Amino acid sequence: MNPAADLGLSRTNPSAPSDPEAMNAQHLPGDLLRAVLHRLSPADVARAACVCRQWHAVASDRAVLEAAFRAPWGVRRVVGEPATRAFxxxxxxxxxxxxxxxxxxxxxxxxxxxxxxxxxxxxxxxxxxxxxxxxxxxxxxxxxxxxxxxxxxxxxxxxxxxxxxxxxxxYPEGHPTGNAESLANAAAGKKRSKRILESVKRSLHVDDGTAEYYLSVTDGDPRAAMMQFSEDLRWEQQQPGH
The missing domain is CATH 3.10.350.10 (LysM domain)
Structure with missing residues (x-):
């Protein structure tokens, strides 16, 4: 059964139902129309929005869009608004x-x-x-x-x-974590880490990934990171072929 086809939503010309029954479908009561659109795929909901002004209003409703988006995967709820409706x-x-x-x-x-x-x-x-x-x-x-x-x-x-x-x-734990204070602290910590990263990167003349690696293995201590890098570089230079 294809709900979109039953309501006259032609894939080639969704805005122009071709028979009187489909024309009558344009004037379904709001609640019934909403119930029908809840059964459609996201692509068919988009087509439904082209039928007439009434359908466009219902097909553009947040609840209808979300229902079509989550239905294929059994998601119970989607929180938040995307940047564009195309999402x-x-x-x-x-x-x-x-x-x-x-x-x-x-x-x-x-x-x-x-x-x-x-x-x-x-x-x-x-x-x-x-x-x-x-x-x-x-x-x-x-x-x-x-x-x-x-x-x-x-x-x-x-x-x-x-x-x-x-x-x-x-989120496997159920929901995002963090409050305003912890987010502010995280932002400050991130800015501080970025300054340290830039300093180590300039001192070692390496790329971001290498600087991040040496900071990670030395618990974020820039002096220890540079010493570890020097030791590794010295070891490499002592190997045959260097």
Whole structure:
């Protein structure tokens, strides 16, 4: 059964129903029309918005858009407003991600094994050029490999500035954490870490990833990071072939 076809939503010309029955469908009572649109896919909801002014108003309603977006994956609720309405029309699994809080002992391969995803998929999803990029981040977005984890979940629409993408984020612990004070402290700490990173990078004449790595293995101590780098460089120079 195709609800869109039953209501005269032609794929070739959705704005012009071709028979009297479809014309009458344009004037469905608001509650009934809403119930019908709740059964449609995001693509068909977008087509429904082209039928007439009444349909456009209902098809543009936040509740209708959200229902079509979450229905394929069994998501219970989506919190937040996307930057554009186009977000709702692409209800693919790639619109969702799991939030993983980065710990000092983490590595990209280890995280990939934990969530049964590919290392390259994690790096691509998070806009990371190398595995060292993990050390400058508080969290990673993990592509969803098993859609069953979304069943009955609440997801939060967020713009992730590291990955430069807007996603519906699933938090295994249930919800985002942090209050205004902790967020302010985190922002201050991030600014301080950035200054230290720039200082180490200039001193060692290395790229961001290398500087981040040496800071991570020395607990953020810039002096110890430079000493460790010097030791490693000296060891490499002593190897045959150098």
């Amino acid at each position: 709702w029309r692409a209800a693919s699994l790639g619109r969702f991600a799991l939030s993983h809080t980065v710990r000092r002992s983490d590595s990209v391969p280890g995280i990939a094994v934990k969530y049964s995803v590919q290392v390259t998929d994690i790096k691509r999803f998070n806009n990371m050029m190398s595995d060292h990029g993990i050390y400058s981040r508080e969290r990673l977005l993990i592509p969803i490999s098993d859609p069953e984890i979304l069943l009955g979940s609440t997801c939060y629409i967020e713009m992730d500035h590291n990955s430069k993408r807007e996603v519906a984020v699933f």
